[in-house]
Amino acid sequence: MEDEFSAGDREVLYRVIERRRDVRAFRPDPIPSETLYRILSAAHHAPSVGLMQPWNFIVIQDTGTKARIKEIFLRENEKAAAHYSGPRGMLYRSLKLEGIEEAPVNLCVTADRTRAGPHVLGRNTIVDTDLYSTCCAIENLWLAARVEGIGVGWVSILSIDELRKVLFIPSHVVVVAYLCLGYAQEFFDEPELQRRRWASRVPLDQLRVPRALGTVGFLKRRQQLRVAPARAGQVARRRL
Amino acid sequence: MEDEFSAGDREVLYRVIERRRDVRAFRPDPIPSETLYRILSAAHHAPSVGLMQPWNFIVIQDTGTKARIKEIFLRENEKAAAHYSGPRGMLYRSLKLEGIEEAPVNLCVTADRTRAGPHVLGRNTIVDTDLYSTCCAIENLWLAARVEGIGVGWVSILSIDELRKVLFIPSHVVVVAYLCLGYAQEFFDEPELQRRRWASRVPLDQLRVPRALGTVGFLKRRQQLRVAPARAGQVARRRL
Numbered sequence: 001m002e003d004e005f006s007a008g009d010r011e012v013l014y015r016v017i018e019r020r021r022d023v024r025a026f027r028p029d030p031i032p033s034e035t036l037y038r039i040l041s042a043a044h045h046a047p048s049v050g051l052m053q054p055w056n057f058i059v060i061q062d063t064g065t066k067a068r069i070k071e072i073f074l075r076e077n078e079k080a081a082a083h084y085s086g087p088r089g090m091l092y093r094s095l096k097l098e099g100i101e102e103a104p105v106n107l108c109v110t111a112d113r114t115r116a117g118p119h120v121l122g123r124n125t126i127v128d129t130d131l132y133s134t135c136c137a138i139e140n141l142w143l144a145a146r147v148e149g150i151g152v153g154w155v156s157i158l159s160i161d162e163l164r165k166v167l168f169i170p171s172h173v174v175v176v177a178y179l180c181l182g183y184a185q186e187f188f189d190e191p192e193l194q195r196r197r198w199a200s201r202v203p204l205d206q207l208r209v210p211r212a213l214g215t216v217g218f219l220k221r222r223q224q225l226r227v228a229p230a231r232a233g234q235v236a237r238r239r240l
Numbered sequence: 241m242e243d244e245f246s247a248g249d250r251e252v253l254y255r256v257i258e259r260r261r262d263v264r265a266f267r268p269d270p271i272p273s274e275t276l277y278r279i280l281s282a283a284h285h286a287p288s289v290g291l292m293q294p295w296n297f298i299v300i301q302d303t304g305t306k307a308r309i310k311e312i313f314l315r316e317n318e319k320a321a322a323h324y325s326g327p328r329g330m331l332y333r334s335l336k337l338e339g340i341e342e343a344p345v346n347l348c349v350t351a352d353r354t355r356a357g358p359h360v361l362g363r364n365t366i367v368d369t370d371l372y373s374t375c376c377a378i379e380n381l382w383l384a385a386r387v388e389g390i391g392v393g394w395v396s397i398l399s400i401d402e403l404r405k406v407l408f409i410p411s412h413v414v415v416v417a418y419l420c421l422g423y424a425q426e427f428f429d430e431p432e433l434q435r436r437r438w439a440s441r442v443p444l445d446q447l448r449v450p451r452a453l454g455t456v457g458f459l460k461r462r463q464q465l466r467v468a469p470a471r472a473g474q475v476a477r478r479r480l
Contacts, residue, residue, distance in 0.1 A: 005256065005387040012252040013387045016245070017282045017380050037444075042257050044444045046379065049396055051431055051439035058449040080364040097362070121438065122337070122396040124320040128371070129396045132416065135375030136382070139286065140257050143383070147245040147253045156289055156362040156369045176372065191291055198361065199291035204277075204284045209298040 016143050019187060023151025024096045026103045026182030035148050036105065039181075042144035043109075048133035050121035054113070055134045055176075058167055060106040065166060069178070070100045072162045073155060080157055095196060098155045103180035108167055109138055111174045134176045141179075151184030256383050259427060263391025264339045266422030271345050275388050279421075282384035283349075288373035290361035294353070295374045295416075298407055300346040305406060309418070310340045312402045313395060320397055335436060338395045343420035348407055349378055351414045374416045381419075391424030
């Protein structure tokens with residue numbers, strides 16, 4: 001096929017995916033409009049159920065709004081920190097979990113549940129496919145930002161209700177993500193939470209379920225592998 | 241920075257994103273294990289809240305399981321088709337909405353809500369971030385498949401309850417997506433639903449909300465742009 005990708009192209013994509021990071025430390029340099037447009041355009045080329053394109057991208061650049069959202073984060077983070085005590089609590093409090101005010105651009109990514117009318121093709125039985133589509137858009141955005149040298153940090157320690165008030169978001173619109181964007185001070189070689197020994201990457205082999213019928217293996221909490229009893233005669237547990 | 245991406249690299253990523261399609265017509269050729277492994281590894285390198293990595297990938301290759309899942313689709317699709325009448329109903333029935341049995345590999349992508357224990361960093365206030373992370377993994381997978389020449393089709397016209405029974409999925413695990421994978425017969429230049437005149441891509445400018453504070457513009461249903469009343473003195477509606 002004429003549109004096939006070369007081995008070099010494949011290497012580029014895998015490298016982008018491998019080198020993407022959740023970034024919380026930004027340089028103050030502004031993001032040029034054309035760059036931001038390319039990143040949002042990448043997001044907009046995500047798949048969506050019934051071509052519903054439910055997303056909106058609220059671009060926040062003024063310091064006043066950022067400061068109000070930072071306050072929401074600080075309140076919620078205090079509550080979150082209370083879940084951890086001892087050394088883990090100290091580690092938690094030492095982590096930088098957002099860059100709301102440093103990042104030149106904040107983006108609130110939303111999903112309008114009414115976008116394409118009451119019946120969306122492919123959305124009859126699984127209503128949340130609109131939210132899922134919006135998350136695919138976010139991942140496109142994240143990868144596009146990466147090749148532009150721009151870091152993205154997803155801030156999930158927020159009160160959605162308070163965010164709605166600050167950003168005047170109507171009730172039929174779901175807040176899916178609040179992202180900080182800016183040129184990264186650094187892209188680390190491994191995820192920040194792994195680097196700081198909060199968590200580590202699970203081997204992929206533990207997450208693949210090699211054959212569904214008869215043997216279903218699921219990682220249980222705290223990374224213990226549990227394998228459901230196999231049906232007699234169907235113990236076909238093998239590598240892919 | 242040493243790890244910066246070149247203009248050529250950027251072009252590759254944008255081209256992959258632009259050329260990704262929802263594919264429903266597959267060639268029967270099997271997907272080599274190493275290729276499938278690379279695709280799943282790309283998925284596994286997605287961002288996840290608190291590095292929770294909540295996903296599992298159930299690989300379905302046997303014809304019996306596929307046939308049972310195809311039956312679930314057929315029942316659900318009959319219900320979905322009942323929402324459309326006249327020419328739109330005829331168009332709906334003419335669309336190929338899945339490739340479950342033709343695709344050499346079906347993948348059920350799930351999210352284990354208990355994966356990292358009761359308190360996941362960043363998941364206190366927005367519990368669905370585990371599902372959102374899993375969707376980011378799906379988009380990585382989709383792009384990786386694209387550079388391998390492999391089409392991905394998301395089948396959302398299914399009963400999750402019935403799927404659970406066929407695949408033995410425990411209750412703490414959410415079924416996020418059911419995907420068909422195989423070498424594509426063709427990658428079309430535009431989305432299938434646009435090509436068949438079911439829906440079309442919205443101009444990106446209608447989806448950006450240029451400035452949040454004071455003016456919030458949201459696309460309303462059926463693509464009518466609505467702009468909320470601006471606060472006096474803050475009518476700063478401008479391009480990015």
